[in-house]
Amino acid sequence: MNSSLVLLQLLNGLQLGMVLFLVAAGLTLVFGVMDFINLAHGVQYTLGAYLTAASTAYFANFGIGLIVGLASAAVLGYLLELLVFRVLTSRSHLEQVLGTFGVILIVTDAMKLIFGPAPISFSAPEALSGMVMLTPTLAYPLWRMLIILAGVGVALLLWLLVARTRIGMLVRAGSTDREIVDLMGVNIDRLFVLVFVFGALLAAFAGAMAGPLISVEPTMGDNIVILAFVVIVVGGIGSVRGAFFAAILIGVVDVLGRAFATTLLKSVIGASAATAAGPALASMLIYILMVLILMARPAGLFSASGAT
């Protein structure tokens, strides 16, 4: 375990954190503004990856593929909002869990039906799949670097939108007190559609960017949505800033845990025990972290009221 390995893993953690942030941002806004638990947010991630992969293959061009893929994912997200989620927002949290769980089942099987149960091939464009030299001796995959940059870019854009524009102000007001905003004559439903489709777009973008790194398969959204929920609860529901920092924290802890837990354990409890316990401990780490954080701050790191 040398310093450059640690640095590489830190960057990997940051990259995972950015993917998590892109998924969690929409989730936390929708939750914050509309008080809507969307378990099916992960399907936008899956749709983004599949549709971008398919259209990239069709147009033989990643740029066009990405635009077409994201646009169609956003349209599908809008349709889901129109047909299902719009009704669910006025229901209890339990019914929202039930309804959106149903949507997960539908989309997962639809993807399986259309693209087959096996992972489909999806690679980053040739020009972007090289390495960048961070220092003269330290290389890092360009694609992962791009994900980090894209994540930071989206975070800045979101901060500008939420903190500096009229719509952002309404979103902040809506997450503080929805009824008052409604009473003041703001069409909160239209605001919700906007926030929802934007969130869906971000999650689809996350799926498209992460696609070449992982396997694009029908259930890929399942695990990411659980992690995204961990992120938004740790960060404070409704807070984009909280989601950003919590995503980085969760991403880095997860990657470092997977990279080093077994090695570190070996020096403590011996090689054979560590080989068994290491991976389990690494997987548990983020949940332990979440429990500790919520014990200290039950409302999350950044409280949602007045959040930016």
Next chain:
Amino acid sequence: MNDMNRAAVVNPALKQDLLTGFAVIGALFAALATAQIAGAPYLTSLIGRIAITSIAALSLSFLIGQAGLVSFGHAAPIGIGAYVALMLAAGGTTDLSIQLSAAFILAALIALITGPIALKTRGVTFIMLTLAFAQMFFYVASSLVSWGGDDGMALAQRSTLFGYQILRTDAMLAAFSIALLAVILLANTWMAHTRFGLVLKAMTENERRVAANGFEVNHFLLYAFVIAAGVAAVSGVLLANQANYVSPAYLNWHRSGELIVIVVLGGVGRLPGAVLASALVILFEEFLGHYTEYWKLGLGLTIVAIVLLRGRDLGAFFGVRNQGARP
């Protein structure tokens, strides 16, 4: 509390539930008998699965409906029960009286540790904390290399009761599961009528007011959480016997999600509804799964249709602790 008061607070829907409960149990026994006479071993094992899932769903239904606590980690006590059965059977301890009590006690003790932490919060944070603990147990189970690790392990032998091989055939297992389900259904319905149950129910209406009346709110919720975990572990012991196999998949969060779906489909707080919904979901899986591997598409469409078409009145009924659960 005198009898008049008591009579006044008894919910007529609960009496109805009791009758429905007996009818449901009767129907399960009748279905089992029919399957036996018709010589359909496949149906027999299906009925066993329905009864076992119902026990788990019932415990969660009590937790959600009566106590207003939405646990997203109910797969954990089920898995713990299954592993207790696996480990005890491997050591030669197959007696159900020991296995069931060990599973109940272990899951209850663990809930006694995780419960107070999760109960510091409500609503979505509570949901996520219960999920977090369940995920930890999922990874612990995956790391038990000597018990099969990720793949799991076959049960050494089915459980016995006082030396009798009471679960020898699938029909006997199904009958035993239905009988246990009946006991638990009765116990849960009875619990809903006790002072304990009524205080819990009152809390779902207005927790602050109950606290102001001098009740230790969190103690009541913790007892409910612990009891539900113990009962879920009982279903885990049966599940291990039914499948003859135990694996970490029992603790997967999808299982917890499916149980919530079953409870909400059946109607929160309607205990027999949990049994009916378990039957519905399992039958759906089996019969649709018979024709197409895409049965989940059908289940998803059905769930969404049920949620969307459900009237506002029923919706209000489902909105147990709706206000309280919102952060």
